[in-house]
Amino acid sequence: MLNKKLKALGLACSVLSGVALSCVANAHPRWVLPSHFTVSKEGGDWLTFDVTASHGTFVFDKPAGSQNASITMPDGRSERPNFTLTGKRRSVFDFFFSEEGTHKVKINNQPSYYTQYKAGKRDTEKWVRANKVERASVLPKQARDVVTVVGYTRAESYVTVGKPNEKAFELENKYLELKPITHPSDIVAGEPVRLQFYFNGKAQQGVTAEITREGTLYRNHQEQIDVVSDEKGFMEFTPEIAGRYIMKASYKGELEDKTLADEMKANVHFTFETLLP
Amino acid sequence: MKKLSLVLFCLCFALPTTAKILSAKSIPANAKMDVELIIPTIETSIYARPYVAVWIEDAQRKPVRTLQLWVGKDEWLKDIRSWWRKVGRYDRVLVDAVTSATRPAGKYRFSWDGLDHDGHRVEQGDYTFYVEVVREHGGRNYLRQKLTLAEESFTHELAATEETGVIRLQYHSK
Numbered sequence: 074m075l076n077k078k079l080k081a082l083g084l085a086c087s088v089l090s091g092v093a094l095s096c097v098a099n100a101h102p103r104w105v106l107p108s109h110f111t112v113s114k115e116g117g118d119w120l121t122f123d124v125t126a127s128h129g130t131f132v133f134d135k136p137a138g139s140q141n142a143s144i145t146m147p148d149g150r151s152e153r154p155n156f157t158l159t160g161k162r163r164s165v166f167d168f169f170f171s172e173e174g175t176h177k178v179k180i181n182n183q184p185s186y187y188t189q190y191k192a193g194k195r196d197t198e199k200w201v202r203a204n205k206v207e208r209a210s211v212l213p214k215q216a217r218d219v220v221t222v223v224g225y226t227r228a229e230s231y232v233t234v235g236k237p238n239e240k241a242f243e244l245e246n247k248y249l250e251l252k253p254i255t256h257p258s259d260i261v262a263g264e265p266v267r268l269q270f271y272f273n274g275k276a277q278q279g280v281t282a283e284i285t286r287e288g289t290l291y292r293n294h295q296e297q298i299d300v301v302s303d304e305k306g307f308m309e310f311t312p313e314i315a316g317r318y319i320m321k322a323s324y325k326g327e328l329e330d331k332t333l334a335d336e337m338k339a340n341v342h343f344t345f346e347t348l349l350p
Numbered sequence: 351m352k353k354l355s356l357v358l359f360c361l362c363f364a365l366p367t368t369a370k371i372l373s374a375k376s377i378p379a380n381a382k383m384d385v386e387l388i389i390p391t392i393e394t395s396i397y398a399r400p401y402v403a404v405w406i407e408d409a410q411r412k413p414v415r416t417l418q419l420w421v422g423k424d425e426w427l428k429d430i431r432s433w434w435r436k437v438g439r440y441d442r443v444l445v446d447a448v449t450s451a452t453r454p455a456g457k458y459r460f461s462w463d464g465l466d467h468d469g470h471r472v473e474q475g476d477y478t479f480y481v482e483v484v485r486e487h488g489g490r491n492y493l494r495q496k497l498t499l500a501e502e503s504f505t506h507e508l509a510a511t512e513e514t515g516v517i518r519l520q521y522h523s524k
Contacts, residue, residue, distance in 0.1 A: 109428075111428045111434070111439075112428070113424055113425060113426070113427035113428035113434060113438065113439065114423070114424055114425035115424045115442070118425065233439070235439050235442060236439050236440050236441075237439070258435070259435065261435075348431055348432075348435065349431055349432070349490070349492070350432070350492075
């Protein structure tokens with residue numbers, strides 16, 4: 074009886090903290106950092122993943138949850154992590170990788186709605202967490218330039234066990250998606266990397282991406298690579314130095330159904346390693 | 351003048367064909383390459399025997415044969431980064447067939463019999479010899495040497511690096 078009550082309490086807490094956290098985390102880019110990107114051990118190996126939301130490259134800040142983490146297996150089916158835990162400044166999950174091929178690791182939350190508006194004499198930009206239906210009741214009467222945006226961010230990475238394959242690259246045809254052309258396990262310093270972006274299942278031009286190598290705290294300049302997708306959604310860049318990188322790709326797209334939002338801001342935060350030649 | 355251009359015209363067709371015949375020709379039946387590899391003694395607080403991979407790739411950068419693979423557990427195969435990415439991850443059977451224990455510092459001699467992974471004598475042409483040495487708590491050196499395997503014997507010497515002593519290659523065509 075007591076046990077049941079405790080369980081219920083725990084569940085309520087985790088739901089509440091989940092809500093609170095996702096509010097906090099929204100403004101900060103959410104990302105995942107795998108402990109390894111490659112497994113060579115016969116019979117498989119455990120890998121661990123850090124999930125956080127922060128402005129620094131691989132600097133832990135807000136504990137974005139791992140509750141929605143899933144792994145697309147080399148045959149295309151989906152699995153959940155074996156263990157997850159949430160700390161103050163990051164969450165963690167572990168998964169046992171034993172099937173040969175390429176796995177896509179992803180933490181995709183639900184779409185979130187926010188309304189931007191201007192108010193007051195100084196035209197201060199403000200925003201409130203509300204969709205188009207909800208906004209009428211929360212916006213002040215004098216709100217101007219009201220725009221409601223639906224945001225959706227994919228935080229993802231790839232892990233390859235033995236021989237790589239491409240089944241896990243299959244698209245959902247929803248929001249912004251990245252399709253690797255250069256296999257993520259074949260990204261090598263000094264060699265060009267090619268990717269393709271899709272928005273709602275169609276190759277998308279004009280997706281912008283910033284690519285940053287780890288260790289920004291220990292160098293004076295971000296040394297960021299900026300790329301924009303071409304008319305067929307392709308993007309190409311060359312990481313010159315081996316290390317772990319994050320690509321933050323973003324696209325503001327039109328919505329077909331504007332009942333809940335006026336436009337969409339979709340992101341893909343792709344973590345990858347660049348190998349030594 | 352007309353004759354010359356006719357000859358040139360014919361050559362244009364003849365040359366690629368000749369090249370094809372040449373490239374399809376195997377290296378001589380007794381050809382082999384001796385390798386002398388030195389693992390240097392390194393004075394350091396924590397010394398671990400290095401992981402070593404020695405292999406050959408053809409002109410299309412396709413792996414032809416892994417000659418040596420010294421590694422403790424297969425968990426560490428991925429740390430021989432280039433070899434794992436280019437060769438190891440594609441063929442578990444091959445890995446199991448060639449893998450052996452790590453070795454202490456010293457001078458090692460081994461030979462390549464000129465056969466590929468399937469046991470076929472390789473064709474004459476350009477190849478690259480690779481050595482990748484990775485040490486836990488230590489460094490990594492990745493060396494390569496272009497080879498032209500044909501009827502001519504040759505020797506190459508690769509200068510010492512942090513993790514390797516002088517490497518000597520001796521190709522005997524007979």
